[in-house]
Amino acid sequence: MNHSEERAQAWREVLRKGMKAKERTDIPRVHMPELDAEYRSHSRLEEVNLGLTAEMAMQEAKRCLDCANPTCMLGCPVGIDIPRFVKNIERGEFLEAAKALKETSALPAVCGRVCPQEKQCESQCIHLKMKKEAVAVGHLERFAADYERESGNISVPTVAPANNIKIAAVGSGPAGLAFAGDMAKLGYEVVVFEALHEIGGVLKYGIPEFRLPNDIVDVEIQNLQAMGVHFVTNCVVGKTISIKDLEDDGFKGIFVASGAGLPRFMNIKGENLVGVMSSNEYLTRVNLMDAANPDSDTPVFKGKKVAVIGGGNTAMDSVRTARRLGAERAIIVYRRSEEEMPARLEEVKHAKEEGIDFMTLHNPIEYIGNEQGRVTHMLLQVMKLGEPDASGRRSPVEIPGKTELIEVDEVVVSVGVSPNPLIPQSVEGLEVTKWGTVVVNNDTMQSAVPIIFAGGDIVRGGATVILAMGDGRKAAAAMDEWIKK
Amino acid sequence: MNKIISKEYFSANVIKFEVEAPLIAKSRKAGHFVMVKVGLKGERIPLTIADADLQKGTITLVVQKMGVSSTKLCALEVGDYITDMVGPLGRATHIEKFGTVVCACGGVGTAPMMPIVAALKAAGNKVITVLAARSKDLIILEDQMRVNSDEVIVMTDDGSYGTKGLVTNGIESVINREKVDLCVTIGPAIMMKFVSMLTKKYEVPTLASLNTIMVDGTGMCGACRVSVGGKTKFVCVDGPEFDAHLVDFDEMLMRLGGYRDIEREEMANFSKQ
Ligand SMILES: Cc1cc2nc3c(=O)[nH]c(=O)nc-3n(C[C@H](O)[C@H](O)[C@H](O)COP(=O)(O)OP(=O)(O)OC[C@H]3O[C@@H](n4cnc5c(N)ncnc54)[C@H](O)[C@@H]3O)c2cc1C
Ligand SMILES: Cc1cc2nc3c(=O)[nH]c(=O)nc-3n(C[C@H](O)[C@H](O)[C@H](O)COP(=O)(O)OP(=O)(O)OC[C@H]3O[C@@H](n4cnc5c(N)ncnc54)[C@H](O)[C@@H]3O)c2cc1C
Ligand code: SF4
Ligand code: FES
Numbered sequence: 001m002n003h004s005e006e007r008a009q010a011w012r013e014v015l016r017k018g019m020k021a022k023e024r025t026d027i028p029r030v031h032m033p034e035l036d037a038e039y040r041s042h043s044r045l046e047e048v049n050l051g052l053t054a055e056m057a058m059q060e061a062k063r064c065l066d067c068a069n070p071t072c073m074l075g076c077p078v079g080i081d082i083p084r085f086v087k088n089i090e091r092g093e094f095l096e097a098a099k100a101l102k103e104t105s106a107l108p109a110v111c112g113r114v115c116p117q118e119k120q121c122e123s124q125c126i127h128l129k130m131k132k133e134a135v136a137v138g139h140l141e142r143f144a145a146d147y148e149r150e151s152g153n154i155s156v157p158t159v160a161p162a163n164n165i166k167i168a169a170v171g172s173g174p175a176g177l178a179f180a181g182d183m184a185k186l187g188y189e190v191v192v193f194e195a196l197h198e199i200g201g202v203l204k205y206g207i208p209e210f211r212l213p214n215d216i217v218d219v220e221i222q223n224l225q226a227m228g229v230h231f232v233t234n235c236v237v238g239k240t241i242s243i244k245d246l247e248d249d250g251f252k253g254i255f256v257a258s259g260a261g262l263p264r265f266m267n268i269k270g271e272n273l274v275g276v277m278s279s280n281e282y283l284t285r286v287n288l289m290d291a292a293n294p295d296s297d298t299p300v301f302k303g304k305k306v307a308v309i310g311g312g313n314t315a316m317d318s319v320r321t322a323r324r325l326g327a328e329r330a331i332i333v334y335r336r337s338e339e340e341m342p343a344r345l346e347e348v349k350h351a352k353e354e355g356i357d358f359m360t361l362h363n364p365i366e367y368i369g370n371e372q373g374r375v376t377h378m379l380l381q382v383m384k385l386g387e388p389d390a391s392g393r394r395s396p397v398e399i400p401g402k403t404e405l406i407e408v409d410e411v412v413v414s415v416g417v418s419p420n421p422l423i424p425q426s427v428e429g430l431e432v433t434k435w436g437t438v439v440v441n442n443d444t445m446q447s448a449v450p451i452i453f454a455g456g457d458i459v460r461g462g463a464t465v466i467l468a469m470g471d472g473r474k475a476a477a478a479m480d481e482w483i484k485k
Numbered sequence: 486m487n488k489i490i491s492k493e494y495f496s497a498n499v500i501k502f503e504v505e506a507p508l509i510a511k512s513r514k515a516g517h518f519v520m521v522k523v524g525l526k527g528e529r530i531p532l533t534i535a536d537a538d539l540q541k542g543t544i545t546l547v548v549q550k551m552g553v554s555s556t557k558l559c560a561l562e563v564g565d566y567i568t569d570m571v572g573p574l575g576r577a578t579h580i581e582k583f584g585t586v587v588c589a590c591g592g593v594g595t596a597p598m599m600p601i602v603a604a605l606k607a608a609g610n611k612v613i614t615v616l617a618a619r620s621k622d623l624i625i626l627e628d629q630m631r632v633n634s635d636e637v638i639v640m641t642d643d644g645s646y647g648t649k650g651l652v653t654n655g656i657e658s659v660i661n662r663e664k665v666d667l668c669v670t671i672g673p674a675i676m677m678k679f680v681s682m683l684t685k686k687y688e689v690p691t692l693a694s695l696n697t698i699m700v701d702g703t704g705m706c707g708a709c710r711v712s713v714g715g716k717t718k719f720v721c722v723d724g725p726e727f728d729a730h731l732v733d734f735d736e737m738l739m740r741l742g743g744y745r746d747i748e749r750e751e752m753a754n755f756s757k758q
Contacts, residue, residue, distance in 0.1 A: 197529075234570060241508055262705070263707045265707065272712060272736055272740065273739075284700055284705065296526045297553050299744045299748065373739030373743075420705075
């Protein structure tokens with residue numbers, strides 16, 4: 001059923017008529033219960049957001065007007081039937097709500113937590129036009145997905161009879177996982193190859209547990225395993241085995257979802273001093289290697305004055321991790337103003353509550369170290385906002401001669417990532433952009449080499465979980481069609 | 486999970502393992518390494534693939550006990566499993582017939598040099614290996630090196646074995662006596678720095694295999710970065726071998742020391758247990 005057919009169902013109509021629009025819009029937006037800011041800024045693993053109670057979720061769901069033309073759906077990159085799942089929450093059918101979500105999203109418990117809703121579904125909510133706060137779509141999505149998981153009634157999707165066709169996914173991030181799930185449902189024999197020793201990609205090694213607990217990702221992985229998906233860890237495609245090996249081995253289609261794992265640096269003086277590192281290194285040590293746990297053999301610096309360069313989600317994750325590892329002063333250094341920050345709004349809010357300092361309109365130009373080569377200071381150029389640039393954001397301009405020197409003992413550089421070059425370099429005939437992303441047909445995700453499809457960050461550069469997941473699903477549908485032809 | 490097939494002591498602190506890893510055995514070349522992790526909370530450490538047996542589907546690792554991670558690995562026995570192992574990583578050594586090649590190694594660099602010596606020999610080079618250590622009991626893998634070297638020169642700081650002197654004295658003696666087309670050096674960064682200074686003086690092209698700190702070993706983190714010719718390079722994907730004359734060894738030395746205090750503490754805790 002499409003959205004309007006769903007909307008025409010009797011129960012929906014009854015629900016709609018049960019309350020006046022004015023009454024609905026007058027309900028204030030729900031507040032997500034969260035851990036106390038001071039407490040959580042020392043708690044490395046506990047999730048900050050505690051989740052809505054059933055009552056809170058049902059009340060919030062009432063706010064949704066069940067619009068005839070739900071604009072929120074246009075804001076969702078994968079077009080989830082938002083009113084349908086929200087109205088199911090309103091009437092207390094939480095498992096139905098989860099089912100509605102899962103028809104479109106492979107990872108609703110993840111997306112409900114990490115999607116930039118304020119830029120997507122919630123930015124298009126009708127409430128905003130009435131100068132009211134948007135319906136908390138993300139919180140509701142998380143509620144429904146968590147309810148289903150915790151109820152023990154997770155519906156393992158029905159898997160079509162095995163067709164004995166082998167297909168491979170390279171990389172186990174959201175793109176690879178979503179692809180694997182859909183292909184398994186269609187009856188394919190799916191093998192996911194992962195370079196690291198853990199499955200999950202950025203969901204595991206990047207995003208910290210205080211924002212996305214590992215358990216949630218693990219449940220998704222177990223579901224895929226229950227559906228027959230095989231995972232091969234510690235296998236770098238292009239090194240351990242080649243794409244050619246896979247073809248020779250009888251794989252009929254290969255989905256490359258190897259992400260954008262290459263950290264960028266700024267190439268400024270002192271950047272190789274001890275104590276200056278990429279956010280990938282910092283977060284990998286803490287998340288993947290569990291370095292802050294005394295039982296772990298991997299070391300990590302626990303700086304007291306930590307500066308994190310950048311304004312994205314990765315920067316927020318790093319700076320809040322630093323705070324949790326004992327930083328007395330943890331600073332975000334960002335060259336534009338807060339308004340231009342690409343991070344999710346909620347992360348910026350949480351960071352501030354946790355006592356993170358924000359030095360916006362500052363840009364590092366040099367790091368200074370002691371005799372042992374350890375960073376001790378950083379020199380910052382003070383900036384101001386100029387004309388809008390290509391991205392539409394006002395560009396940062398130096399204020400000549402205005403600099404600041406601040407004390408630091410650890411610096412985390414979080415100024416972006418590039419696609420992993422391994423596969424693009426190792427496959428002949430693959431079309432690659434000057435940024436190193438793989439070129440694909442936007443409708444099918446198929447590359448110039450027919451057997452290879454690609455999606456997620458390897459195609460888009462550093463993007464989002466929901467887009468990666470959407471690519472995985474699109475590629476699965478297209479590959480199925482292509483193989484059957 | 487990779488099963489240990491054999492274990493042999495080269496000395497109390499240097500152990501050779503044969504490990505089941507058929508895919509790696511098939512794709513590896515001289516100069517490649519693996520990342521190895523022992524235990525669920527283990528650290529990922531880089532180890533050179535010293536040899537491979539395609540028939541048996543095994544690779545050979547030669548490990549020197551340094552700190553916690555290498556000690557944990559060395560405690561494993563035949564039949565035990567290495568929790569995680571991934572590879573082959575890095576760029577393979579560029580092997581061709583250069584002519585006369587001096588392979589200078591010391592300490593941690595001796596094991597990684599073995600496959601390079603073998604490959605150079607197989608390509609028809611005259612291979613002169615210089616093994617250096619502080620004293621006799623620290624000289625390792627001498628017999629193994631002799632198998633593929635035309636000559637092995639042993640140098641000890643205290644003169645307790647071979648010739649008294651530093652690794653650089655050994656190299657210089659060869660350069661003074663015959664034309665050297667290439668020098669390859671692996672060892673502590675400080676040693677490689679002095680080797681590089683020496684060969685630069687004599688204009689002998691030199692490759693250094695850098696053993697920086699690594700986390701993932703796949704180009705994801707930048708922990709392994711070094712400056713080469715003024716540009717930042719990642720040792721795990723751009724190396725591990727670089728033109729020694731372009732490497733900023735002082736920076737590398739500084740970065741290697743970065744975790745020394747934490748490592749000492751971890752080793753002290755580990756030894757107590
Ligand atoms: C710290 C951090 C925080 C973020 N926060 C958010 C957020 O709040 N919201 C949001 O929407 N997005 C966020 N993102 C971005 C989001 O995580 C990514 O866009 C998304 O994970 C991309 O998914 P992917 O499947 O393409 O790749 P990845 O998740 O990067 O997974 C790729 C996987 O492929 C593996 N791989 C690479 N090469 C090979 C190979 N040759 N062989 C085998 N395996 C290989 C990698 O090891 C990795 O596991 C964040 C990113 C980071 C780093
Ligand atoms: C590409 C590459 C290939 C390698 N191949 C081999 C190999 O085949 N066999 C082998 O035994 N080792 C090899 N190494 C070195 C090996 O990885 C380290 O010895 C190991 O990581 C030490 O870990 P640990 O926890 O046991 O010791 P740590 O606790 O990390 O270190 C103990 C002490 O050793 C010093 N140290 C650590 N690493 C190095 C290093 N790389 N160079 C100099 N001093 C160091 C530390 O500063 C510290 O004082 C290689 C390294 C690289 C980068
Ligand atoms: S997936 Fe993301 S954009 Fe789509 S409805 Fe959920 S929160 Fe909104
Ligand atoms: S070890 Fe992480 S990039 Fe080289």
